[in-house]
Amino acid sequence: MSATPRSVILFESVTAAFMAEKVLKAEGIAYKIIPVPRYLSSECGVCVRIDEADAARARAVLEGRVAVADILPLRHEGP
Amino acid sequence: MGEELVYLDNAASSWPKPEPVVRAVERMVREVGANPGRSGHRLSVEAARAITEARCAMAGLLGASNPLRVVFTKNATEALNMAIRGLLRPGDRVVVSSMEHNSVMRPLMAERGRGVEVEVVRCSPEGRLDPDDVKRALKRRTRLVIHVHASNVSGCVTPAAEIGRIAREHGAFYCVDAAQSAGCLPIDVERMNVDLLAFTGHKSLYGPQGTGGLYVAEGVDAHLQPLMAGGTGSLSEREEQPAFMPDRYESGTPNTPGIAGLLEGVTFVASLGVDTIRRHETSLAALLMDALSEIPGVRVVGPTDRESRVAIVSIVVAGMDPGEIAYRLDEDHGVLCRPGLHCAPSAHATLATFPAGTLRFSIGYFNTEEHIHRAVSALKSIVAKGG
Ligand SMILES: Cc1ncc(COP(=O)(O)O)c(C=O)c1O
Numbered sequence: 001m002s003a004t005p006r007s008v009i010l011f012e013s014v015t016a017a018f019m020a021e022k023v024l025k026a027e028g029i030a031y032k033i034i035p036v037p038r039y040l041s042s043e044c045g046v047c048v049r050i051d052e053a054d055a056a057r058a059r060a061v062l063e064g065r066v067a068v069a070d071i072l073p074l075r076h077e078g079p
Numbered sequence: 080m081g082e083e084l085v086y087l088d089n090a091a092s093s094w095p096k097p098e099p100v101v102r103a104v105e106r107m108v109r110e111v112g113a114n115p116g117r118s119g120h121r122l123s124v125e126a127a128r129a130i131t132e133a134r135c136a137m138a139g140l141l142g143a144s145n146p147l148r149v150v151f152t153k154n155a156t157e158a159l160n161m162a163i164r165g166l167l168r169p170g171d172r173v174v175v176s177s178m179e180h181n182s183v184m185r186p187l188m189a190e191r192g193r194g195v196e197v198e199v200v201r202c203s204p205e206g207r208l209d210p211d212d213v214k215r216a217l218k219r220r221t222r223l224v225i226h227v228h229a230s231n232v233s234g235c236v237t238p239a240a241e242i243g244r245i246a247r248e249h250g251a252f253y254c255v256d257a258a259q260s261a262g263c264l265p266i267d268v269e270r271m272n273v274d275l276l277a278f279t280g281h282k283s284l285y286g287p288q289g290t291g292g293l294y295v296a297e298g299v300d301a302h303l304q305p306l307m308a309g310g311t312g313s314l315s316e317r318e319e320q321p322a323f324m325p326d327r328y329e330s331g332t333p334n335t336p337g338i339a340g341l342l343e344g345v346t347f348v349a350s351l352g353v354d355t356i357r358r359h360e361t362s363l364a365a366l367l368m369d370a371l372s373e374i375p376g377v378r379v380v381g382p383t384d385r386e387s388r389v390a391i392v393s394i395v396v397a398g399m400d401p402g403e404i405a406y407r408l409d410e411d412h413g414v415l416c417r418p419g420l421h422c423a424p425s426a427h428a429t430l431a432t433f434p435a436g437t438l439r440f441s442i443g444y445f446n447t448e449e450h451i452h453r454a455v456s457a458l459k460s461i462v463a464k465g466g
Binding site: 012013014015016017018019021022033034035036041043044045046 | 115116117118119120123124127128130131134135146147311312313314315316321323325326
C-alpha cells in the first residue's frame with residue numbers, strides 16, 4: 001500500500017462539505033469526499049480527504065469561504 | 080384537433096420545461112437515486128453535489144453572497160409559512176398589502192387567531208402598493224412587513240427595494256413573496272434589504288413542481304423558529320435540531336430529483352439572463368394587452384405601463400363568466416389559461432373583480448407571437464358569439 005500521508009477536512013454540515021468541494025476543485029487541489037472515519041467524531045457524516053501536503057493550502061483557500069470544523073491527519077485503519 | 084396547444088397559464092406553473100430540466104430529473108431518479116450526503120458513498124455524494132450546485136445557482140440568481148442562506152422547500156407556500164409562523168409571536172404586529180395570495184393571507188389569519196395584529200395596507204385599484212402608505216402603517220412598532228413582489232392577478236410589480244428600505248428604517252423584518260418574480264424580474268436580496276424571500280421552483284424558474292425555497296438573511300435565523308425538526312445528515316449523535324444553516328430548516332430527505340431539475344431551470348434562466356427573459360415576455364404581454372383592449376367589452380385589469388408589470392394579463396369581459404370563457408378557449412381552441420380568483424380574494428377585492436374573478440393569461444419564455452395571435456382570435460370569436 002502506498003502510504004501518501006493524508007488529511008481529512010471536517011465540517012458541521014453536508015452542505016459545507018460540498019461547498020468546500022467546489023472551492024478545492026476550482027483551486028486544483030486533489031480531494032475525495034469520503035464518509036467520516038469511525039475513530040473521528042464529526043458533526044456531519046461526510047468529510048473531504050486531501051493529501052497532507054495540501055492541508056495548509058486547503059485551509060488557506062477555504063478561509064472565509066466555507067466554515068471548516070477541523071483539519072486532521074488521517075490515520076490508516078484496518079487492513 | 081391536432082393543433083399545437085397554446086399554453087398561457089405559466090403563472091400557475093410554467094410549461095413546457097427546458098429539456099435539460101426533464102433530463103436531470105430522469106437521470107437523478109434512474110441513475111443516482113441515493114439519499115444526498117447521508118451515506119458518503121458515490122451515489123450519495125453525487126446527489127448531495129447536485130443539491131449544493133442548485134443552492135449556489137439559486138443564491139447567484141437572488142444576489143445572495145452566501146449559498147448557505149438558501150433553504151430548499153417544497154414550494155413558496157411552505158417557505159411563506161416558515162417565514163410567517165416562524166417569526167411571529169402573540170402580540171406582534173405585521174403589515175401586509177391587500178394584493179396577497181392566500182399562501183400569505185391564510186398563515187397570517189392563523190397567526191391573527193393566536194394574537195398577532197395584522198394591518199392590511201390597501202393598494203390602488205390597479206394593485207399598486209404605495210410606499211408612503213407602508214410608511215404610515217409603520218408608525219406603530221411592527222415586527223414584519225410582507226408583500227407580494229409581483230401580483231399573480233394583476234401582474235403589478237411592487238417597488239420592493241424602496242419598501243425594504245422603509246422596513247429597515249422602522250426596524251421591521253422584511254419578507255418578499257417572489258413566487259411570481261424570481262426568474263423574470265431582477266432580484267438582489269442584499270441590495271433590496273430583504274430578510275426573507277420565498278420563491279417557487281415551478282413557475283419562472285422552470286423547475287419541476289415540488290421545489291421552492293426560502294432565503295434567510297444573515298442574523299435572521301436567530302429570530303426564526305424552524306417549523307419542523309428531524310434528520311439532517313449532520314450532528315447525528317445529538318437529539319436537538321442543528322442551529323446552523325441550512326440544516327436548521329431542512330429536515331428530512333429533500334426532493335433531490337426535483338432540485339436537480341431546478342438546478343437546470345435556474346441555469347437556463349441564468350444563461351439567457353433575466354433581462355432577456357423579461358424583454359421577451361414583456362413584449363408579448365404588451366402585444367396581448369393592446370389586442371385585448373380593442374375587443375369590445377373587454378377590460379384589462381392592472382397597470383397599463385409595461386415597466387410596472389410582469390407578463391400576467393387579467394381581463395374581465397362584460398356580461399360573461401370567466402370560467403365559461405376559459406372552458407370554451409380550452410375545448411374549442413386549445414388555448415389554456417386560468418379563470419377565477421387565483422387564490423387571492425383580497426387582491427380581487429382591491430381590483431374590484433371580486434367575486435367573479437378574472438380571466439388570466441400568463442406568459443412564459445416559450446410563448447411566441449403566434450400564441451398571442453391565436454389566443455386573441457379565439458377570444459374574439461367567443462366574445463362575438465356571446466358565450
Ligand atoms: C403570488 C403567489 N404567492 C405564492 C404562490 C404559491 O406558490 P406555490 O403554489 O408554488 O406554493 C403563488 C402561486 O401559486 C403566487 O402566485
